[in-house]
Amino acid sequence: MNTVNKDMLVTGGDEMINIRIAEYRKKYKMTQVELAQQLGISFQSISKWETGVAYPDIVMLTKLSDFFNVSLDEFVGRMKKNSGDAGKDNPTFWGKKLDYLQETRKDLWNDDYFEFLVMKVWNFVEPIDIVDYGCGYGYLGLKLLPLLPEGSTYTGIDSSLELIEEARNIFNNSSFETNFIKCDIYEFEPESVYDVAICQAIIRHSNYPEKILEKMVGSTKTGGKVICIEIDRLTEEIGYFNSMMDYEPFVHLRVYEKLWKNETKNMGRDYSVGIKIPSMLNKLGLVNIEARVNDKVLISNEKNGINSLMETREWNKKELESSVSKVKIRLVENDVDSDDVDAYISWYKENVKTLENITHTDMVTFFRGLIISYGDKT
Numbered sequence: 001m002n003t004v005n006k007d008m009l010v011t012g013g014d015e016m017i018n019i020r021i022a023e024y025r026k027k028y029k030m031t032q033v034e035l036a037q038q039l040g041i042s043f044q045s046i047s048k049w050e051t052g053v054a055y056p057d058i059v060m061l062t063k064l065s066d067f068f069n070v071s072l073d074e075f076v077g078r079m080k081k082n083s084g085d086a087g088k089d090n091p092t093f094w095g096k097k098l099d100y101l102q103e104t105r106k107d108l109w110n111d112d113y114f115e116f117l118v119m120k121v122w123n124f125v126e127p128i129d130i131v132d133y134g135c136g137y138g139y140l141g142l143k144l145l146p147l148l149p150e151g152s153t154y155t156g157i158d159s160s161l162e163l164i165e166e167a168r169n170i171f172n173n174s175s176f177e178t179n180f181i182k183c184d185i186y187e188f189e190p191e192s193v194y195d196v197a198i199c200q201a202i203i204r205h206s207n208y209p210e211k212i213l214e215k216m217v218g219s220t221k222t223g224g225k226v227i228c229i230e231i232d233r234l235t236e237e238i239g240y241f242n243s244m245m246d247y248e249p250f251v252h253l254r255v256y257e258k259l260w261k262n263e264t265k266n267m268g269r270d271y272s273v274g275i276k277i278p279s280m281l282n283k284l285g286l287v288n289i290e291a292r293v294n295d296k297v298l299i300s301n302e303k304n305g306i307n308s309l310m311e312t313r314e315w316n317k318k319e320l321e322s323s324v325s326k327v328k329i330r331l332v333e334n335d336v337d338s339d340d341v342d343a344y345i346s347w348y349k350e351n352v353k354t355l356e357n358i359t360h361t362d363m364v365t366f367f368r369g370l371i372i373s374y375g376d377k378t
């Protein structure tokens with residue numbers, strides 16, 4: 001059994017606070033008694049804070065964050081809730097997103113390319129044990145297990161109970177050996193090590209990208225592989241063309257520059273993490289690091305791929321006016337210049353309307369440029 005230790009999650013106003021005492025204590029391999037001795041308090045206090053029975057006061061919070069040598073913001077996992085994408089590092093967000101995940105995964109990979117990676121590039125010819133960080137409803141398991149030698153196992157970890165239950169249902173009647181664990185990645189302490197630690201579309205949403213990679217490396221056997229499939233938002237943004245409109249990506253880049261830089265500064269969520277992962281794996285001591293790119297280019301027309309494209313880009317055609325207002329608030333909150341806000345909003349509306357009325361003579365090209373980075377643990 002994997003043990004899950006819940007740090008406190010406190011919400012108030014527009015902030016979410018996740019006091020990370022247990023996480024840091026374990027990182028430094030300390031018991032509650034040892035930490036209590038260092039701080040001159042009783043171990044019962046630590047126990048109460050870690051289980052959410054009581055909260056440390058501000059003086060003690062400062063002492064704790066100093067002790068673990070992290071900023072107070074980081075120690076309490078402070079993140080703004082009100083700027084659009086911030087909630088994506090939040091356990092409840094994805095639980096409501098099963099439809100979104102299923103729709104967007106339909107057109108994410110060319111099956112032949114995925115098979116090429118598994119069979120030719122990674123060359124998984126012996127049975128292996130895989131752990132998938134932020135597995136969602138088990139999409140990667142569905143793609144991997146049919147390609148792997150018999151006897152391979154797939155363990156999925158996700159903080160969303162809804163998605164974990166869906167994954168369990170999906171695999172319930174299959175012959176594959178699977179295990180789904182509802183757990184926060186930052187707190188996951190595997191009892192065994194795996195041949196492969198993999199993740200897809202999770203690090204971009206994380207406020208602590210390095211921590212996820214550390215966990216992945218920590219749960220991989222010597223000689224095993226760490227594989228991250230991750231977006232680079234700049235590449236994704238440039239890779240979009242709609243034949244019903246002028247090709248004008250620059251206005252979005254100016255707008256997104258503000259949003260993304262704010263997100264990274266305020267939360268740690270990194271818009272360009274996809275392109276940085278090889279270097280991050282290198283810093284973590286992996287060897288034989290390589291990177292590839294998912295070769296899927298979605299060509300959408302009236303019959304094909306439009307829904308998955310619109311879901312992926314979060315272009316809401318059903319409630320256009322209310323989604324426009326939300327986008328606008330988000331841009332203004334993030335100090336985007338008003339001319340750029342106007343230009344972006346008119347582009348957004350026209351774009352969604354054209355896609356809604358797409359005919360057989362129109363076409364959209366969408367290249368997401370998902371980067372697949374991998375390396376071996378020594």
Ligand SMILES: C[S@@+](CC[C@H](N)C(=O)[O-])C[C@H]1O[C@@H](n2cnc3c(N)ncnc32)[C@H](O)[C@@H]1O
Nearest residue numbers: 094134135136139158159160184185200201202
């Ligand atoms: C964009 S989805 C990707 C899901 C899956 N990898 C896929 O490609 O279909 C991100 C997933 O990460 C999970 N997640 C986000 N933060 C997490 C955390 N701190 N611990 C565990 N899971 C987390 C979410 O619940 C969600 O299922």
